[in-house]
Amino acid sequence: MDLTKDAEAAQSALRTMWTIRRFEEAVDDLFGRGLMHGTMHLSIGQEAVPTGACLALADGDYITSTHRGHGHCIAKGAKLDRMMAELLAKETGYCRGRGGSMHIADVATGNLGANGIVAGGVPIAAGAGLAVRMRRQPHAVLSFFGDGAVNEGAWHEGVNLAAIWDLPVVFVCENNHYGMSMAVNKAFRVERLAERAKAYGIPGVTVDGNDPQAVHDAVAEAVERARAGRGPSLIEAVTYRWKGHSKSDKNLYRSREEIDSWRERDPITLFEAAVLGSGTLAEAELERCRDEARDAVRDAIRTANAAPDAAADELASAVYAGGPS
Amino acid sequence: MTSTVDTVRELTYAEAIREALAQAMEADERVFLFGEDVGIYGGAFGVTGDLVHRFGTERVRDTPISELGIVGAAVGAALAGMRPIVEIQFSDFTAQAMDQIANQAAKIHFMLGGAAEVPMVLRAPGGSGTGAAAQHSQSLEAWFAHVPGLKVVMPATVADAKGLLLAAIDDPNPVVVLEHKLLYKQSGQVPADSGRVPLGEAAIRREGTDLTMVATGVMVSRALEAADQLAADGISATVVDPRTLKPLDSGSIVDAVVATGRALLVQEAPRSGGFMAEVAALIGDSPAFGYLRAPIRRLCGLDVPIPYAPQLERAAVPQVPDIVAEATRLVREW
Incomplete structure (x- = not known):
């Protein structure tokens, strides 16, 4: 799929990236104004990764996500109002207010869940791949994680299980350069995190994570390989987190110049320039994508705000499936 | 079943x-x-x-x-x-x-x-x-x-x-x-059939009148062996095996303690923060409190890592004579 030449695909990618951007900005704003509770991990600047990756997936495919997972949910097809309702602690939220930002899942769209534990989703993805294989299903499983996850034991164990059993899993590393404040060049001896694939006997590639086409192409090839029974792949998508890790971040570990240099490589601006330059979309069509994204996020906030607050009365009976214990 | x-x-x-x-x-x-x-x-x-x-x-x-x-x-x-x-x-x-x-x-x-x-x-x-x-x-x-x-x-x-x-x-x-x-x-x-034992139902392994022993895991058979020896000495013990800790059949435990007025809780795990502390609290929180004729006693593993040498290993967790001695004290002294 050529996202810059196919008008429908280009609009889809652009709408998704703008929706993620506007959703994250709205969350940042609501949070800053004290209208949202808890803590949030925003993915502004990283929109091309989930967008490019999920365009390579089909219905029935699974994803696992991370603490910085709003973009993954949106790209996999989650409903914005139910996401926003969750963040606003509403009964209509995906988790009925019990999970919040770090635990949004949408099992109906194959999203097995964000995860508050770094690399927590990696062995879970291997297991979902095992289930797909044992059930003779045609699906693939895509596991998103950050650079920090690649040094966790769970990552190594999960990738190894997928590798030895040729499971249909695509491991997508969003290398946004920092695990909270720990710089990738201090946390790894390898030049490219994709080099870790060699240790497990699987293909590993590094792509420009600010280019949805590059992400899409690498993921599409890996998904095809997975569906064909040829096992997992590792894709490192190099990108950058514009905002702090979370609300406590004072950006003491990086410079203003560094952040600005990455803002100049805004994945959305670059993609818009590419589709305009190729004549695939006109300015008016870009404008429509932006407007649709803005309106969808506004609607989501309105709908969520009107919903009832999450209720505590069923809490004790919500712990176990199949009724209280 | x-x-x-x-x-x-x-x-x-x-x-x-x-x-x-x-x-x-x-x-x-x-x-x-x-x-x-x-x-x-x-x-x-x-x-x-x-x-x-x-x-x-x-x-x-x-x-x-x-x-x-x-x-x-x-x-x-x-x-x-x-x-x-x-x-x-x-x-x-x-x-x-x-x-x-x-x-x-x-x-x-x-x-x-x-x-x-x-x-x-x-x-x-x-x-x-x-x-x-x-x-x-x-x-x-x-x-x-x-x-x-x-x-x-x-x-x-x-x-x-x-x-x-x-x-x-x-x-x-x-x-x-x-x-x-x-x-x-x-x-x-x-x-031979595929009969289930429901989770959350304790088993009363033996019924007695003088004390109730609640035991888990291998301590169930040790408590039963101790109960046999106690019977020879004129002490009649109930032995409750919770079988599942979560969910816990608190009703059966409380009823058994109500019936005997004494509770001896036996676990292999170390004492501090152990599950029998939860059982003790459950009994203390329940109507069984009013029926107690003696303090609730716990017999637990020592608060030590399990050692290697056989005599040390045996000393680290309750054995049948320990249970007999503790049960006897509980009944004779209270």
Whole structure:
């Protein structure tokens, strides 16, 4: 799929990236104004990764996500109002207010869940791949994680299980350069995190994570390989987190110049320039994508705000499936 | 659960578990086993035995030594429609897998607002008495019982080893089944059918009038042996085996204490923060408090790692004479 030449695909990618951007900005704003509770991990600047990756997936495919997972949910097809309702602690939220930002899942769209534990989703993805294989299903499983996850034991164990059993899993590393404040060049001896694939006997590639086409192409090839029974792949998508890790971040570990240099490589601006330059979309069509994204996020906030607050009365009976214990 | 006499056979605890695994796999193609050396080796304690020959290497799946990966894969497989049963060779090794047990498996159903279920079973042997020392002998039930979202099962008899496991496999939640290594070779009567022992129902193993002993795991048989000796000395003991710690059949425990007015709580695990502290608090919080004729007493493992030397190992956890002595004191002095 050529996202810059196919008008429908280009609009889809652009709408998704703008929706993620506007959703994250709205969350940042609501949070800053004290209208949202808890803590949030925003993915502004990283929109091309989930967008490019999920365009390579089909219905029935699974994803696992991370603490910085709003973009993954949106790209996999989650409903914005139910996401926003969750963040606003509403009964209509995906988790009925019990999970919040770090635990949004949408099992109906194959999203097995964000995860508050770094690399927590990696062995879970291997297991979902095992289930797909044992059930003779045609699906693939895509596991998103950050650079920090690649040094966790769970990552190594999960990738190894997928590798030895040729499971249909695509491991997508969003290398946004920092695990909270720990710089990738201090946390790894390898030049490219994709080099870790060699240790497990699987293909590993590094792509420009600010280019949805590059992400899409690498993921599409890996998904095809997975569906064909040829096992997992590792894709490192190099990108950058514009905002702090979370609300406590004072950006003491990086410079203003560094952040600005990455803002100049805004994945959305670059993609818009590419589709305009190729004549695939006109300015008016870009404008429509932006407007649709803005309106969808506004609607989501309105709908969520009107919903009832999450209720505590069923809490004790919500712990176990199949009724209280 | 009803069984005709001719369908009841003598099996070992390990064979009873294997029979449950086989019946569950025959009944439901989503059920599969995986873990370290569960295939051709037959399991570190021989529990899975020949199952790989009956069900094949896909459903009786050997894994690398990778406890965190194994349990995580079980969580993922359960979310994606399977009913995995994981064997962890020694319950001590669950420490390697604790994130996936406590942060993932236990919490997913709740965190997701009920939108997903994690129907998986984690079997692991616990307990001392084999000379395996401090990293292969622990009784860790309190760790698991302290995590909302896990169910915790401790089969103390051969029949329960089968019946509780079948119920655990049916359950839509993650269930930790803590088997006891000293019981694997013990024989007992087991019904051939696929009768379940419901989770959350205690068993009254013996009824008496002078005191109630609540015991778990291998301490159930020690408490029963102690009760025989106590009877010879004119002391009549009730023995309650909770069978599942989560959910806990608090009603049966309270009723039994009400009936005797004395409670002796026996566990192999170290005293501090142990599950019997929870049982003691339960009794103290309940109407049984008003019936107590004596303080609630706990007989527990020492607050030490399990040592290697046999005489040290024995000294670290309650033995039958310890139970007899403690029960006698409790009845004679109060």
